[in-house]
Amino acid sequence: MKKLIPFLIILLIVFIGAVLYSLPKKNQNSEQIVNSSKQSSQSKNSFTNSVSSETNDTTSTNRQSYIPKEYSTSDVEKTKDSALSQAEKNKIISSLPIRIENFQTSQNIKTTINIFSSTYDPQSSLHIEIYNVNFNEPLIDGANAIAFKESFIEAKKRLEQKKVNTSNLQIIYGNRQYIQDTAQYWVKEFKLAN
Numbered sequence: 147m148k149k150l151i152p153f154l155i156i157l158l159i160v161f162i163g164a165v166l167y168s169l170p171k172k173n174q175n176s177e178q179i180v181n182s183s184k185q186s187s188q189s190k191n192s193f194t195n196s197v198s199s200e201t202n203d204t205t206s207t208n209r210q211s212y213i214p215k216e217y218s219t220s221d222v223e224k225t226k227d228s229a230l231s232q233a234e235k236n237k238i239i240s241s242l243p244i245r246i247e248n249f250q251t252s253q254n255i256k257t258t259i260n261i262f263s264s265t266y267d268p269q270s271s272l273h274i275e276i277y278n279v280n281f282n283e284p285l286i287d288g289a290n291a292i293a294f295k296e297s298f299i300e301a302k303k304r305l306e307q308k309k310v311n312t313s314n315l316q317i318i319y320g321n322r323q324y325i326q327d328t329a330q331y332w333v334k335e336f337k338l339a340n
Contacts, residue, residue: 214324217322217325217326219266223270231316237309238261239263245261246259253293255289257297260275261305273319276298276301281324281325286335291336
């Protein structure tokens with residue numbers, strides 16, 4: 147029995163060494179899998195390449211690292227006249243935030259619509275955020291685009307009840323550049339801001 151204990155200790159040390167030796171190989175394999183996954187995800191999403199050549203380079207860089215680029219809210223001031231937007235926002239400011247949960251779309255996608263103002267944004271801008279829509283699938287005839295359209299129409303209806311002209315509003319659709327890009331594309335294609 148006493149001769150068996152040193153043998154078991156040596157066997158245990160060899161086993162631990164073998165496990166530790168195999169760990170770096172597993173990490174390299176997982177990095178290869180992640181890199182392969184990143185490459186396939188990049189090839190699937192061609193929309194960001196067509197939205198804007200300026201965001202093209204930063205979008206692909208950010209997608210490679212899986213850290214989406216944050217949207218620069220100061221850019222929203224370039225979209226519409228700040229004085230006009232502020233006048234429209236003033237009509238609704240006392241009613242904010244407006245939150246519509248579980249809005250049922252024709253695509254069997256229930257969305258949450260959130261209309262609010264943030265002190266960190268330009269004073270003349272307004273957030274209209276629609277959750278539970280996949281902004282990474284920007285196909286104009288896809289279920290996500292249609293769910294977004296129906297949700298945006300509902301948000302627009304709520305704003306128009308307060309006499310807000312949404313075509314004059316500086317709208318922030320989300321805090322990530324790809325959300326802003328896709329939402330602006332859908333709004334333009336569906337002519338929702340008119």
